[in-house]
Amino acid sequence: MRDVAVVGFAQSRQRRRTDGTTNGVEMLVPIFADVMAGLGIDKGDIGFWCSGSSDYLAGRAFSFISAIDAIGPVPPINESHVEADAAWALYEAWIKLQTGEVDTALVYGFGKSSAGDLRRALALQLDPYTLAPLWPDSVAIAGLQARLGIDSGAWSERAMAEVAVRSRRDAETNPYAQLTGSKDVDELLAEPYLADPLRKHDCAPITDGAAVIVLAAEDRARDFVEHPAWITGIAHAVDSAHLGARDLQASASTVAAARAAGIDGVEVAELHTPFTHQELLLRSELGFSDAVRITPSGGALAGNPMFAAGLVRIGEAAAHILSGSAGRTLAHATSGPALQQNLVCVMEGRDR
Amino acid sequence: MTVVEPLTAPIELSFDYTRSLGSTLGRFMTGLAGRTITGARCSDGRVYVPPVEYDPQTGAAVAEFVAVADVGSVLSWTWAGQPMPGQPLDHPFAWALIKLDGADTAMLHALDVDSPDAVTTGMRVRARWVTEPVGHIRDIACFEPDSVPAAEWPPGGDVEPVTMVTTPVALQVQHSASIQETRYLIGLEQGKLIGQRCPVCRKVYIPPRGACPVDGVPTEEEVELPDRGIVTTFCIVNVPFYGQKIKPPYVCAYILLDGADIAFLHLILDCPAEDVRMGMRVQAVWRPREEWEPALQNITHFRPTDEADADYDSFKEHL
Numbered sequence: 001m002r003d004v005a006v007v008g009f010a011q012s013r014q015r016r017r018t019d020g021t022t023n024g025v026e027m028l029v030p031i032f033a034d035v036m037a038g039l040g041i042d043k044g045d046i047g048f049w050c051s052g053s054s055d056y057l058a059g060r061a062f063s064f065i066s067a068i069d070a071i072g073p074v075p076p077i078n079e080s081h082v083e084a085d086a087a088w089a090l091y092e093a094w095i096k097l098q099t100g101e102v103d104t105a106l107v108y109g110f111g112k113s114s115a116g117d118l119r120r121a122l123a124l125q126l127d128p129y130t131l132a133p134l135w136p137d138s139v140a141i142a143g144l145q146a147r148l149g150i151d152s153g154a155w156s157e158r159a160m161a162e163v164a165v166r167s168r169r170d171a172e173t174n175p176y177a178q179l180t181g182s183k184d185v186d187e188l189l190a191e192p193y194l195a196d197p198l199r200k201h202d203c204a205p206i207t208d209g210a211a212v213i214v215l216a217a218e219d220r221a222r223d224f225v226e227h228p229a230w231i232t233g234i235a236h237a238v239d240s241a242h243l244g245a246r247d248l249q250a251s252a253s254t255v256a257a258a259r260a261a262g263i264d265g266v267e268v269a270e271l272h273t274p275f276t277h278q279e280l281l282l283r284s285e286l287g288f289s290d291a292v293r294i295t296p297s298g299g300a301l302a303g304n305p306m307f308a309a310g311l312v313r314i315g316e317a318a319a320h321i322l323s324g325s326a327g328r329t330l331a332h333a334t335s336g337p338a339l340q341q342n343l344v345c346v347m348e349g350r351d352r
Numbered sequence: 353m354t355v356v357e358p359l360t361a362p363i364e365l366s367f368d369y370t371r372s373l374g375s376t377l378g379r380f381m382t383g384l385a386g387r388t389i390t391g392a393r394c395s396d397g398r399v400y401v402p403p404v405e406y407d408p409q410t411g412a413a414v415a416e417f418v419a420v421a422d423v424g425s426v427l428s429w430t431w432a433g434q435p436m437p438g439q440p441l442d443h444p445f446a447w448a449l450i451k452l453d454g455a456d457t458a459m460l461h462a463l464d465v466d467s468p469d470a471v472t473t474g475m476r477v478r479a480r481w482v483t484e485p486v487g488h489i490r491d492i493a494c495f496e497p498d499s500v501p502a503a504e505w506p507p508g509g510d511v512e513p514v515t516m517v518t519t520p521v522a523l524q525v526q527h528s529a530s531i532q533e534t535r536y537l538i539g540l541e542q543g544k545l546i547g548q549r550c551p552v553c554r555k556v557y558i559p560p561r562g563a564c565p566v567d568g569v570p571t572e573e574e575v576e577l578p579d580r581g582i583v584t585t586f587c588i589v590n591v592p593f594y595g596q597k598i599k600p601p602y603v604c605a606y607i608l609l610d611g612a613d614i615a616f617l618h619l620i621l622d623c624p625a626e627d628v629r630m631g632m633r634v635q636a637v638w639r640p641r642e643e644w645e646p647a648l649q650n651i652t653h654f655r656p657t658d659e660a661d662a663d664y665d666s667f668k669e670h671l
Contacts, residue, residue: 019357019358019528019531020358020528020530021528021529021530021533021562022525022527022528025530025562025563026530026531026562029562029563029568029569029570032568043568056523058525059363059365059523059525059527060525060527068565069561069562069563069564069565069568070563070568071568072563072564072565072566072567072568072569073565073568074565074566114526115525115526115527115528116523116524116525116526117436117523117524119436120436120437120438120523121523123438124521124523128369128371128519129371129373129377129381129402129489129517130377130380130402130459130489131460131489132519132521133488133489133490133517133519134439134440134460134461134462134489134490135436135437135438135439136439136447136460137436137439140430140432140447141447141460143430143431143447144428144429144430144447144448144449144460145428146430147428147429147430147473148427148428148449151428151473193431193433193468195430195431195432195433196430196431196468197430198430240404240408242400242402242404242408242457243449243458243460244401244449244451244457244458244459244460245398245400245404245408245457245458248428
């Protein structure tokens, strides 16, 4: 295995609505410039490009092709795309670096959720025979999952509100966050339901945004930065598409990915949890002690750019190592209904 | 350059997904057409409803199918206070995970109750069938509390095997033009052709792209271009197709405006198709001014001028 590290990360300000096109160019051009300036490189230094986005969200075919304009892809570049969160594009780039064909890769994700109706668009990721024709929206499915845990005593509406409060307060120090600051728990619990048992604070906001990460292998990584965030484990797994056959109070795929990645000793965990109860579920499944700092960026509950929010988790977790403020961190990304598909990436610094 | 708001317009994308079912889902849908619900018994002994096509433990094709009841218990529920287009009910309802009697997994469907106070975990519910089932998941209109008297259906006869389902899908998107596209479209409304120049490579793009594909930087300097140029390459359309507005044969061509570095597609009319050639000089034909809108359709087509053809060497890099 080659040693591969995150060496650069940039993201757009997470916003409820942007003026740009759904192909993301307006959000991507400045963050590409940002991450390359930070590393002192230009596009010629990138060996492989990989993106995550969705045409269902963009409302146009091949939107990712238009996004490539943001790169300047003439002469032709070595490029790929996943119709998934860009955390999975990062996984593909990591594999590409393992092949030895390239020494650097740039990964990006973008989504303009404000252009359409996100809750309905996400219904189309469901089983197309028995679920999608009913148009169960993403908040409804999360609500079904949340109630299972409430009924079983695994979590409570109060514990969920506590997650929301911590997330929004943590986001006060995140200049990219969409939502910051919070009422206290009792005030939140007095709010009406959005989709009983979920209240608005239990659900990630609708966000336009984009993010970019640069990966480099071995000596190239050491050339770029003082403290590369070396990826010591990365794995992803998926649960059944048969929603009703899953144990929705567990996350077998997260546990499998975590076991494969090796999560012992992490100091910070950036969890991609678009709903409050999902953080409680994952903390339990991953068995973190209280010493592990959970999602100090505020996470998806403070800003959830679709197809970038998982990549942002990796960038935020890497940033602790790049800055030298932590030695070993974990990022998690999710995709699909009710935490169906999950990726775990563990990074560490070696030069401290 | 004055500041403009990007032009936006709503678009609705819709499509009828037609899917073949295969043996397992075909059996399930055929069952629905006869108002019965079919599950698959897998190697773990559990009955999966709707049936899985392959055993989750072994990966083998599922071999044993069993009928389950159309009544069951609510495992979980959530409230849909504002139903969305396409959902099973158009008034507030509950979504429920329902374990049917005889099944070991839950199925998701709508539950028709008046308020969240009328639904509890564990409550007993029954499928409400549509009057004329066709072999689709929506043959179950929704579920209802089993305290509601059950509808009586005439005994079902033999049902033709269902092999396909059709599911209409529609999404609404508010499409935004980029700022560069907006300025180009507003220019067209004023009878102007507005391109933009890359600050690095100095190439002029029309329509402006927002970013130079060579350098990946925003294009900001505006360049007004003449409505004259040359044909770089072209094809003669001989094939009729649905929605065609011009009788074949006619010519579709890449047109490189004088001063531009990228060609765009348009029509060449007002001459026999066989007279069109690479390097031919052409000029735009505009609609009457009162019909101008922010669209390239303000130019109906290009027509030949009587100028001499351009040398091949002058446009070969644009092919």
